[in-house]
Amino acid sequence: MKSRYVVMASALFLSVAGFAQKNEIKAAEKALKSGSAAEAITILTGAESLSASAPDAERAQFLFVKGNAYLDLANKNVEADKNLSLAAQAYQQLLEVEKTSGKQKYSVQAATSITDIKNKLINAAIEDTKKEKNAEGAKKLYEAYMLEKKDTINLYYAASTYVNAKDYDTALKLYEELKKLNYSGKATYYYAINKVSGQNDFFNNVADRDRLVKMGTHEKPTMEKVPSKRGEIYKNIALIYVQQGKSDEAKKAVSDARKANPDDTSLILSEANLYLESKDMETYKKLIAEALEKNPNDVDLIFNLGVVSANAKNYAEAEKFYKRVMELDPKYINAYINFAAMKLEDEKVIIDEMNKLGTSTSDMKKYDVLKKKREDLFKSIIPYLQKAVELDPKNTDVTKTLLNVYSALEMTAEYKALKAKM
Template identity: 55%
Template sequence: MKKLKKIYDKETPSANDLVEYKANLDKLAPIATEEGDKIYYNFYKVSTPGIEMAILGPTANPSQLIKLFNPKSIEELAIAYNATLEYEKKVGKKVYTDEIVKDINSLKPILVNVAVNLGEAKKFKEAGDVLYSVYQLDKKDQDKLYYAASYAVNGLDYDKALSYYYELKQINYSGEGTIYWATNKASGKEETFNTKNERDIFVKTGTHEKPRDEKAESKKGEIYKNIALILVDKGKIDEAKAAVSEARKENPNDNSLILTEADLYLKLNDMATFTKLVNEALANDPNNKVLYFNLGVTSADANKLEEAEKHYKKAIEIDPNYFDALLNLSELKLRNDVPLVDAMNKLGTSEKDNKRYEILKAEREKNFKSVLPYLEKAVELQSDNESAKKTLLSVYNALEMTDKYKALKSKI
């Protein structure tokens, strides 16, 4: 253990040190039978990736870090660190407590980057596992538990997602407050910090730059919504209703929770309850464009297209420059083109079919023209949005608006 501690304490260990470190771990494993010996054996064992990272130095790339700090090793690190902290608190003797706290602060940004890289590689389950372990390392950083749940949902790991959401509910997490951002100079990526003071320390030390603050809205509605959706997916309808009902009792005027309950009843095809809840939300905030937009999304997801169009148009009425509503309404109306094209493709060449073809063609043209002002306004508002521009191009092409098509095409 003295040999392990000596190597562990080195700021710049060598490759030979690593070989000796691992050899001593192997020797310690069978003889570490007392509680303290087991605790410190596990502590030294999970510290191995940190020593390997120190050998690699600042040139370590994301793939090397993912290899060193994989979901399993990070989970083991969290377990061993917490066990060491608890043991030293119990015996009243600090050996590595201060070092662990320091290590957690320095390792967290690295581990978060590992999770982000896994997420970018579509390895959502693994990314969620990493962030959950980061939360285990620092339970004050509750945002990491929230994002772990989100990754679990994206990875279709609903059992884990549900357990994470229940834990968020238990700790009464809302996510409301201020998010403190700064850009990591080494990676070029933005990272979040628990407090302004913590962020400012990193900026002052020179490892981070471009600090900015962002207001975070409450995520309680989303959390309860996802709990309900997962329970519905599992066929636990009564539990889903109970979860949302409980949330509503605590926050009766929270529109996000009203919408969550409305969404649940929409999925259950209980239109009477859905309509009642929608009207309740609108009564609370009749000029909330985001509320109407969310109602549009909810209705569109449930294939209630007329309802969705009505809500998107109301959002645009409140704010004519509401880009998301303009784009969503355009894409919603373009869904009407699919059945028209299908019907045209099924027609033959008889006189009757030719007449029917012309009628359908006119309907298509009418639909495209109805979409045009919304799409053009959206592109005017966000000229760099590729999705909006490509959709507008397809409409120009369908309407044979050659000049406008060429002009827009030249900007892509």
């Protein structure tokens, strides 16, 4: 008899607890409908312990109201970032509960809300990056990815944004995750002009776009092929290792990148640069030769070889590459600008030597020699600066440099003619 009483009391306790939770949920729903989401959350927080042991149907309802309350606060800009995240957590728990129970009463609405939250996070991240709040933007993009992992592009953008935030450790972690997922990013995007809004609307597939074009709501269908991002991912992994001073890891990463993207000459340059920094000139020259063999007349490649060589203070090699670009493409303005800038590096050395001299007869003779050397240097770069100005008359930096050269050489007529064009 005593044992039976205990069982009955226990059953009574469970029914009372369940009844209490139902009341709490109803009270929270009432508060939410009246516009007091904060009150609804307070009520639900008090019933949280009861919710853990509640039947699946009640647990799902509890989580649905909880998610709605947090989302309502976020929509009212009350700690929006925090409450969006809490709303998403509640909805995801709801989906899990109903998936386990096999009864999906709230799942469709919860999934719709999750999509809404994901879009809000992405839009907020875009606004953050516009304000150069890259760390905050990257976090939101990663949260958007965690809400819907099939949208791996959000993971890719999160990694890139962490790089912009200079949080290289987190960026590396996300890039490695993309690598494991074998993420490509290669895709075809479909667009058509909306006749009402005039906007170029995006479509997930060609069938949806063509259907609306046929219906007459859209016109001027176009498509955009997006190339694979694998090479960039591998390259960024290598560059982060370089930033962290991990040369061996960087070399392995870029080597892996080249195996995955054998036709990407930019990866050859990245690898060449790594060996250049480690003073392994033999491997560096071998890689440069390989790059040129693949694309002997690629002006962008040859220009970049000039940049790499100039950065390594290998000026003779850089000069050779820049002049080769000018031969292949006489309108490649950056080759003229970089060549002139590289040559002007020598002026600093000449000026430093001149400033060390005294007023003795021997020093004055040395001064005259250095002055002549400086004048010859200026004369040698005039044709390149003139060509750059001719190609881009609105480039004020180049124009000012040429004016300074004219002034130093006392080329008054040329100075006045150029000044008049500004």
